[in-house]
Amino acid sequence: MQYAPTVIDMATGILYIVSTPIGNLEDITLRAIRVLKEVGIIAAEDTRHTRKLLSRYEIHVPLTSYHDFNKYEKAEVLIAKIKEGINVALVSDAGTPGISDPGYYLIKRAIEEGIRVIPIPGATALTAALSVSGLPTDRFSFIGFLPKKRTARDKTLKTLSTIEHTLILYESPYRVLKTLNEIREIFGERKISVARELTKFHEEVIRGKISDVINNLGSHPKGEIVIIIEGKREEEVDHET
Numbered sequence: 001m002q003y004a005p006t007v008i009d010m011a012t013g014i015l016y017i018v019s020t021p022i023g024n025l026e027d028i029t030l031r032a033i034r035v036l037k038e039v040g041i042i043a044a045e046d047t048r049h050t051r052k053l054l055s056r057y058e059i060h061v062p063l064t065s066y067h068d069f070n071k072y073e074k075a076e077v078l079i080a081k082i083k084e085g086i087n088v089a090l091v092s093d094a095g096t097p098g099i100s101d102p103g104y105y106l107i108k109r110a111i112e113e114g115i116r117v118i119p120i121p122g123a124t125a126l127t128a129a130l131s132v133s134g135l136p137t138d139r140f141s142f143i144g145f146l147p148k149k150r151t152a153r154d155k156t157l158k159t160l161s162t163i164e165h166t167l168i169l170y171e172s173p174y175r176v177l178k179t180l181n182e183i184r185e186i187f188g189e190r191k192i193s194v195a196r197e198l199t200k201f202h203e204e205v206i207r208g209k210i211s212d213v214i215n216n217l218g219s220h221p222k223g224e225i226v227i228i229i230e231g232k233r234e235e236e237v238d239h240e241t
């Protein structure tokens with residue numbers, strides 16, 4: 001079997017998109033550890049957070065911050081470093097960079113600049129949550145976070161309610177009950193699965209009808225949450241058409 005090379009002898013460096021754990025620090029691949037050890041710079045959303053992972057695996061590579069508030073300027077700095085021949089690894093606070101985090105902008109800029117971008121696959125909350133949801137996995141849409149403004153949220157939810165395949169949403173613990181109530185109002189009673197704190201000590205997956213899940217979640221759910229919603233069933237679609 002041929003593996004994608006990790007170090008290429010070219011004048012320009014490489015941007016590695018390295019997936020890191022979504023909780024349990026053991027959820028990292030051997031290749032990710034090796035690449036993180038080999039690059040010249042690691043760009044991280046929160047350097048203090050990433051330092052814990054790096055010290056666990058004895059990775060001693062300079063860290064720099066790349067987050068939502070500095071992404072435009074920092075992307076250019078990182079691109080200049082890559083053009084000087086330095087390999088850069090991008091990591092996020094959890095999971096796969098670019099999935100509902102600022103990674104997308106740097107990846108897009110690097111591609112525009114003709115830089116080689118190599119994925120180092122691994123954990124991501126959306127597939128972990130989907131895999132244990134018990135809802136159809138053959139076709140699904142990843143929605144990420146819903147818009148925060150009321151009108152945009154309503155509009156998005158109305159559109160989503162007509163989709164016939166499984167939907168995956170990210171949500172904060174502070175908004176999850178409000179969001180589930182809005183979903184029930186617009187979608188009606190559907191099957192859902194709420195995955196909380198995956199791979200962590202308080203990992204929990206609550207499956208069932210929306211009302212039952214709301215009751216089981218309690219009044220102050222905590223931690224990181226993924227909501228999986230069953231698609232619109234055929235009989236509902238037929239009924240409407």
Ligand code: SAM
Binds near residue numbers: 022023099170172196
């Ligand atoms: N890049 C990440 C990925 O690959 O999944 C997602 C980053 S996004 C800023 C953070 C959101 O991911 C959280 O609000 C939550 O919805 C979800 N998430 C991350 N870790 C999780 C976990 N351990 N359990 C459940 N959801 C998680």
